[in-house]
Amino acid sequence: MSKKIKQTISNGVMLNAYPDSMGNKLSDTIEILQLPEFKDIFSFFYILPTFFNSDLDRGFSIIDYNLNDELVSVEDLNALKKLNIQLKFDIVLNHLSVNSPQFKDLLKKGENSKYKDFFIDWNKFWEGKGALNNDNIIIPNKEYLDKLFMRKSGLPILKVKFPDGSEKPYWNTFYQEIKLNKIKSEDLKYIKGLSPEKALLICEKVNFALENNLELKNIKFNEFEKYKSETLKIVYKKSSYLGQMDVNAKSELVWSFYDETLSKLKNFGCKILRLDAFAYLHKEIGQPNFFNKPGTWNYLERINQIAKKNDLILLPEIHAEYGLSLHNEVARENFKIYDFFLPGLMIYTLETANNNALLSWINEIINKGYETINMLGCHDGIPVLDLKGKKVNGKYYKGLLEDKEIEAIMKIILDRGGRVKNLFDSSGKKISYYQVNATFFSALGEHEDKLLLARAIQMFMPGIPQVWYLDIFAGKNDYKAADKSSNGGHKEINRTNLSVEEVKQGLKKQIVKDQLKIMHLRNTLKAFLGQIKINNVANNKLSILWKFKDSSANLEANLETYRFSISYIEDNKKVKLKF
Numbered sequence: 085m086s087k088k089i090k091q092t093i094s095n096g097v098m099l100n101a102y103p104d105s106m107g108n109k110l111s112d113t114i115e116i117l118q119l120p121e122f123k124d125i126f127s128f129f130y131i132l133p134t135f136f137n138s139d140l141d142r143g144f145s146i147i148d149y150n151l152n153d154e155l156v157s158v159e160d161l162n163a164l165k166k167l168n169i170q171l172k173f174d175i176v177l178n179h180l181s182v183n184s185p186q187f188k189d190l191l192k193k194g195e196n197s198k199y200k201d202f203f204i205d206w207n208k209f210w211e212g213k214g215a216l217n218n219d220n221i222i223i224p225n226k227e228y229l230d231k232l233f234m235r236k237s238g239l240p241i242l243k244v245k246f247p248d249g250s251e252k253p254y255w256n257t258f259y260q261e262i263k264l265n266k267i268k269s270e271d272l273k274y275i276k277g278l279s280p281e282k283a284l285l286i287c288e289k290v291n292f293a294l295e296n297n298l299e300l301k302n303i304k305f306n307e308f309e310k311y312k313s314e315t316l317k318i319v320y321k322k323s324s325y326l327g328q329m330d331v332n333a334k335s336e337l338v339w340s341f342y343d344e345t346l347s348k349l350k351n352f353g354c355k356i357l358r359l360d361a362f363a364y365l366h367k368e369i370g371q372p373n374f375f376n377k378p379g380t381w382n383y384l385e386r387i388n389q390i391a392k393k394n395d396l397i398l399l400p401e402i403h404a405e406y407g408l409s410l411h412n413e414v415a416r417e418n419f420k421i422y423d424f425f426l427p428g429l430m431i432y433t434l435e436t437a438n439n440n441a442l443l444s445w446i447n448e449i450i451n452k453g454y455e456t457i458n459m460l461g462c463h464d465g466i467p468v469l470d471l472k473g474k475k476v477n478g479k480y481y482k483g484l485l486e487d488k489e490i491e492a493i494m495k496i497i498l499d500r501g502g503r504v505k506n507l508f509d510s511s512g513k514k515i516s517y518y519q520v521n522a523t524f525f526s527a528l529g530e531h532e533d534k535l536l537l538a539r540a541i542q543m544f545m546p547g548i549p550q551v552w553y554l555d556i557f558a559g560k561n562d563y564k565a566a567d568k569s570s571n572g573g574h575k576e577i578n579r580t581n582l583s584v585e586e587v588k589q590g591l592k593k594q595i596v597k598d599q600l601k602i603m604h605l606r607n608t609l610k611a612f613l614g615q616i617k618i619n620n621v622a623n624n625k626l627s628i629l630w631k632f633k634d635s636s637a638n639l640e641a642n643l644e645t646y647r648f649s650i651s652y653i654e655d656n657k658k659v660k661l662k663f
Contacts, residue, residue, distance in 0.1 A: 090660075093355065093397065096127025097607045098172065100462060101553040102134050103155040107584045110135075110160045112528060116311040117167060118583060125603050129164060130172040130550060132463055139179065140326040141461070142579070144174070144360060145181040147344045151352070159583075161353050172356035172399070173349050174182060175342070177387070178364045179258060179328040182244070184300040186341075187329055194246055201335045204255035204367065205243050213264070213369055217613045219243075221253050242327040257364050258372070260327035261540040264300070264319055266291045271322065275314050283439075286315055304509050333365050333383060343390050356420075356457075357391060358399045359384075375402070375410060395464070403467060403519075405661045407474030407481035414580055415444045423449075423547060424467040425459035425484055430460060431493055431527055432485060432536050437624045441484055442541075446618060446628075456547030460538055461555040461578060465519030466502075466527060494520055497527045501561045503574040521574040523554055526561040532595045533646035536663060539599045540648055543606035544628040546616055546641045554580060556599055557590040598663060602650065609654055611637040 099117075103110040110131070116122065121497060133143035137152050152273060164171065180186060186199040194200070207222045214224040221241065223229070234240060235257055242256035267290055269283035279285075286308050293303050305312040326549070331338050366379035384400065391398050399420045404410045411421050425445055433442045449456060474482035483490070490654050498504060502522035520527070528534040535558060542549050565576040582590070590596050606612055614632025621627045626641040626648075634653065641648035651660040 093170075094285050095548050095612060097125060097170075097603050098128035098130055098457070098548055098550040099126045099553060100130040100132070100459070100550050102132045102463070102579070102581075103152070104134070104581060105553050106582050106587050108590050109155045111157065111163075112584050114160055114163045114167075114394060116587050117164075117169070119602060120586075121597075125600055126169055127607055128172055128548065129169045130356075131136070133174045133176065133360075134617050135173065136230035139183050140181065140261060140328065141429075142575070144176055145179070145259065145326065145328045147181045147183045148185065149175075153161050165353060170355040171353045173352070173354045174358045174359060174360045175349065176328075176360045177331075177333075177342070179256075179330050182242075182325065182327045182329055184329075186337075191244070191246060194248070197398065199337065201332055202337050204332045205251040206239075208254050209255065209367070210369070220251070220254070222621060228369060231370070231372045233372055237504075240330075242325065242329070245321075254305075254327075255330040255367070256327050257330050258323060258328045258361070258409050262325045265292055265322050266294055267315075267319055267322060271318055272311075275311055275318075278311055282311070285445055286311060290315065290319060306381055313567065330367075331365070339386070342387060346390050346394045346396060347544055350396060354396060356399055357396045358401055359387065360401050362387070362400055363402055363404075363555075375404070381417075384419075388419075403470055405472040405474040406470060406483045407472060408476065408532070409481065411454075412452065415452065420455045420457060423456040423545075424470040425464075426458045426542070426545065427466045427524070428468055428471045428490070428493055429462055429484060431497070431542065432489060433464070433541075433643060434528065434538060434646070435496060436533050439623055439643060441489075442626075443482055443618060444554050446525070448545065450618075451614060454546070456545075457550050458542060458545050458547050459550040459552065460525035460542055461552035462550070463552070464575060465521040465578075466497065466524070467519050469519065497522050500526055500529055500565065501525060503566060503577055521566070521577050523559045523561055523578045524552070525555060525558045530560060531556075531646075532558065536595060536598050536602075537641055537643075537646045537648055540602050540639055540650065540663070541626065541628075541639065544616075544637070549606060551603065552578075552579060553582070556596060557587070558593070558595050601661070605637065605650065605652065609637050609652055610635040611652060611654070638655065 101113065106113045111333060133146060134152060135156055136149050137147040138145050139147055159344050186202050190197045190199045190203065208230040210222040210224050213228055214222040216222050239248045240255060240257045241253040242260045243251045243253050245251050258262060267287050269280055269287050272278055272283040272286065289303055289305065293300055300316055360375065362384065363375040363380060364373060366378055366383050367373050367378055370371055388398055397420065399422060400414055401415060401422055402410050415421050429442045429445055433439060468490055471483050471485045474481055497520045502520045504520055525535050528538065542656055561577050562580045563577065565586065566574055610632050611630040614630060617629040619627035619629060624643045626639065626643060628639045630637045637650065639648060639650055649662045651658060
């Protein structure tokens with residue numbers, strides 16, 4: 085049985101990269117896209133949010149949605165338009181940077197700030213619903229705390245210092261980075277009885293510890309021990325921090341900000357807008373802080389009305405267990421969905437030479453008419469939580485893979501050098517794995533035949549195929565970058581920047597040439613505008629046919645040998661390519 089895949093826009097190939105992933109800035113990437121090797125390869129470009137002004141989590145801690153003029157120019161946007169490449173951007177709905185104009189105004193003016201309710205004062209939110217601890221932080225009552233879904237160990241807060249010396253905890257679901265700065269002897273001049281000479285020696289001890297990432301509380305002050313407590317207070321007072329501060333969507337100012345932002349993104353040429361972390365936006369006492377209902381649906385509908393006004397197509401980002409069926413709920417509301425299931429399914433399919441799980445998912449996409457954007461590698465990790473089953477209201481709904489199969493995939497990727505990201509409960513205890521960080525090529529054991537077959541299968545999947553720039557060049561795990569980075573450093577294993585010269589040299593490699601050839605077919609053949617049919621073959625084979633009028637494209641693959649062929653008919657011309 086074949087079926088027409090509904091698409092509101094083209095289902096051509098989408099490039100995914102930071103503005104400086106290839107070269108030093110976006111104009112270098114455009115220079116690369118203008119090379120003959122990239123002609124008609126891409127219809128879309130998902131440019132990650134260092135496109136805007138940001139300061140943490142490589143772009144996902146937004147200061148403002150103006151062009152980052154260190155990396156991007158208006159001329160770049162005009163050049164992409166001339167290449168007929170449509171753009172996809174992020175709006176990070178759940179949070180803004182501590183360095184955003186709104187938060188800086190709050191810090192400066194406190195209760196007199198226009199933005200005093202723009203962010204979430206943790207203690208004010210939980211007032212009367214918990215007990216104050218010794219750090220003046222309200223710990224919510226157990227019945228509320230147990231419902232919170234944590235993206236990091238401990239409470240989702242960042243204590244913020246105000247100019248008057250007071251501190252308040254603000255809701256901070258995702259990343260924060262607290263930096264202890266070096267001290268000078270003059271910083272210690274008000275410590276009673278401390279001479280300038282002693283102050284200098286103490287500074288040397290403290291600064292040595294900071295340079296070498298040593299715990300300050302474990303420093304031996306020896307004969308200066310009586311000055312330790314006051315010295316450390318000064319060090320902590322001089323600390324600086326970055327953080328992604330959760331916004332308060334009950335404030336109309338937040339919605340005015342969203343309205344202004346979507347209009348701005350439209351003017352930049354945005355067509356598809358990814359809603360990053362949107363499922364954490366709605367917060368209600370007594371409800372989970374992830375996709376609670378109906379609040380999240382109400383917010384999604386409200387942002388969708390703003391998007392329609394600006395002719396933008398929304399792509400809500402949701403990482404959740406398959407068994408929870410959130411992907412199906414979102415699709416039923418006529419939104420595009422991210423196919424976070426494909427990366428793990430692809431690895432499983434190639435490692436086991438078994439098509440069952442993959443075909444089950446493809447048939448679901450076809451039969452339910454999902455409009456998807458899929459991927460292999462991306463700026464984040466390889467999702468594994470998404471493949472799991474889930475117990476809902478006492479009934480267990482199966483995942484796309486069994487837990488033991490997911491664990492086996494994880495072990496394979498970790499044995500090949502991947503890093504793991506976990507989720508936590510409110511006490512800081514790990515409750516689940518989340519994703520594995522690795523390049524897709526390294527996750528496949530750096531086996532070129534596997535990578536090429538994975539790319540071919542992706543190009544024959546329903547939906548828009550999104551391609552991570554590094555995968556095109558068979559990028560390997562960057563352990564040095566992962567080890568060097570601090571918070572979120574595990575992600576840097578898959579974000580190696582390539583120089584323009586490295587890209588040009590990479591274009592000479594056969595694995596790169598073959599991927600681009602297959603991507604070009606997907607982006608240009610009329611067959612992919614039509615119907616898809618999954619042919620019945622043995623478990624260790626794969627046969628996918630696309631057909632539109634007199635045009636067709638057929639993938640025949642052997643999952644054991646990784647050999648495959650692509651046959652197509654276009655404008656009455658028959659071609660068969662063997663790989």
